[in-house]
Amino acid sequence: MKKIVVIILLLLSVTACQSEPSKDDTKETEQTITLTIRNPKVEIAPAFEKMIKAYEKQHPHVQIEVSTVGGALDNYSDLKAQLAANEGPDIFTNPGYEATDLWEPYLEDLSDQTWVQHAYPETLEPITRDNHIYGMPMNLEGYGIIYNKNLFHQAGIKAPPTTFSALQTVVEKLEKKEITPFATGYYEKWKLGDHLMNIAIAQQEKPDQFIQQLKDGTISIEKNEQMDQLIDLLDLTIEHNGADPLSTDYMTELQQFTSGEAAMILQGNWVQPMIDKLHPQMEIGIFPIVINEKATNNALHIHVPSYWVVNKQIPSKKKKEAKRLLNWMVHSEQGQYFMTKAFHFIPAFDHIDVSESNPMAQTITQVYQENPMIAPNWSNLPAGLRESFGTDTQQYIKHNWSHHQLLKAYQQSWEQAY
Structure with a gap:
């Protein structure tokens, strides 16, 4: 009877070792997630990099590569070719309106994301088609x-x-x-x-x-x-x-x-x-x-100058991480800090405090809230x-x-x- 118990315990131990990955294996798996972001705002490039590092620190299993375009460059000149070759970034931007129709095959549906309920409703119209929301407002x-x-x-x-x-x-x-x-x-x-x-x-x-x-x-x-x-x-x-x-x-x-x-x-x-x-x-x-x-x-x-969008072509695992990052930018204390203090953005969301923003941002926010027409x-x-x-x-x-x-x-x- 004792021998049978010992054999059973040994078998359970071996099974547990085989089914439960080691910490090193888990770490190795998590580190394989790499996101690429196309940032169109050259003005915020250094601060944007700092925000990404802060996010990576909180989410060590994610590595993020940022490429910044803008200024004298045409932000969309090469993007469609990249997407057509299935080599596009995981997160990029879209200006909405007719560009939503043009790029819709590459845009992930974000209608179920938590930030949607806080976005000023009129800001979502340019990026919405058939009741599907394809992008998160970058800012006002x-x-x-x-x-x-x-x-x-x-x-x-x-x-x-x-x-x-x-x-x-x-x-x-x-x-x-x-x-x-x-x-x-x-x-x-x-x-x-x-x-x-x-x-x-x-x-x-x-x-x-x-x-x-x-x-x-x-x-x-x-x-x-x-x-x-x-x-x-x-x-x-x-x-x-x-x-x-x-x-x-x-x-x-x-x-x-x-x-x-x-x-x-x-x-x-x-x-x-x-x-x-x-x-x-x-x-x-x-x-x-x-x-x-x-x-x-x-x-x-x-x-709204442009919208953060998620590449529809990427694997579901990457989509999940990309959506998590966008929500973090809007909902977390650090994300809101970078948006209002480091980027000097005017949030397109009703739950973010702008009382300590710079005077120009406060003026524009007041004008917008008094007459919310884009x-x-x-x-x-x-x-x-x-x-x-x-x-x-x-x-x-x-x-x-x-x-x-x-x-x-x-x-x-x-x-x-x-």
């Missing part, structure tokens, strides 16, 4: 004209302008004090092709109807008043800047602004980390980009149009075209893209 961004409060004070400017004629007066006052009004980074096509063009679209009486009528061919950009006014604004910035606008890239523009060489730039709250780095104590403000005398129509343009943006336009509009505008700046020729080129670019 607001853009306008950022100005140096100290230089405005030196020029005797007591309040930011609310109309185009008032902006012209601001320019005159600055130049009387020998202060360069604008730093213009028009080397960047995205700045010309989407941020500026969006101003004219948002100024339409009914922006959605305007876009639809362009698609139907019942109206033309050539004869549109707001598009014409937009070029007047473009002329003002070109004529009153301190350097060749086409040789001024994103970083050069910021350096000119933060060094006090220029009083204003057309940018958004995403430049806050760079401003803090280049001039930590700089006092800045932001006001709407004005193109006419209709002050009530002039407002900061607030939208301004029509370039992502709702035909694919490739941003690049074409940017090229058209650069040709105009080179003085190769007249005022009317630029409007005609915009219309031709629309027809070719649509």
Whole structure:
């Protein structure tokens, strides 16, 4: 009887050893999970890397490789080829709207994720198709004209302008004090092709109807008043800047602004980390980009620039880890810290406190919460149009075209893209 008991115990011991992996085996298995992320925000690259390291420390079985694109680079130029070859990143971004339709075969359904219930509902519309949510809002961004409060004070400017004629007066006052009004980074096509063009679209009486009528061919950009006014604004910035606008890239523009060489730039709250780095104590403000005398129509343009998406092609094990990371960014204390304090993001989620954010972020948040409407943006336009509009505008700046020729080129670019 004793021999039988001993044999049974020995058999149980051997079975247990075979069925239960050792700690070393478990560690080796967990370390095989590697995620790749495509980060489109060059402004937050160092802070983003720090956030990833913090996540890896809490989740040692996950290794994350980050590639950052942006600035002068086209974020999507090579991505589709990678995905078509099944070599795309595990997490990347999508701007929504028509890009959702274009990229849907590669987008994992995220409708069941816990962050969905906290996202501002209107922010999910551009990335939702047939009641399926394919991306997590990266943040809210607001853009306008950022100005140096100290230089405005030196020029005797007591309040930011609310109309185009008032902006012209601001320019005159600055130049009387020998202060360069604008730093213009028009080397960047995205700045010309989407941020500026969006101003004219948002100024339409009914922006959605305007876009639809362009698609139907019942109206033309050539004869549109707001598009014409937009070029007047473009002329003002070109004529009153301190350097060749086409040789001024994103970083050069910021350096000119933060060094006090220029009083204003057309940018958004995403430049806050760079401003803090280049001039930590700089006092800045932001006001709407004005193109006419209709002050009530002039407002900061607030939208979701892009959405974090998960590659539908990757193994389920990777999908699980990718979704866990996105939830951690939104729900964990560390993730929220990086979002609001390190990235200077404006959260697109109602449960994240922004009371200690920088003044520009607080201003944009307040505007958005008072009127939660995302301004029509370039992502709702035909694919490739941003690049074409940017090229058209650069040709105009080179003085190769007249005022009317630029409007005609915009219309031709629309027809070719649509």
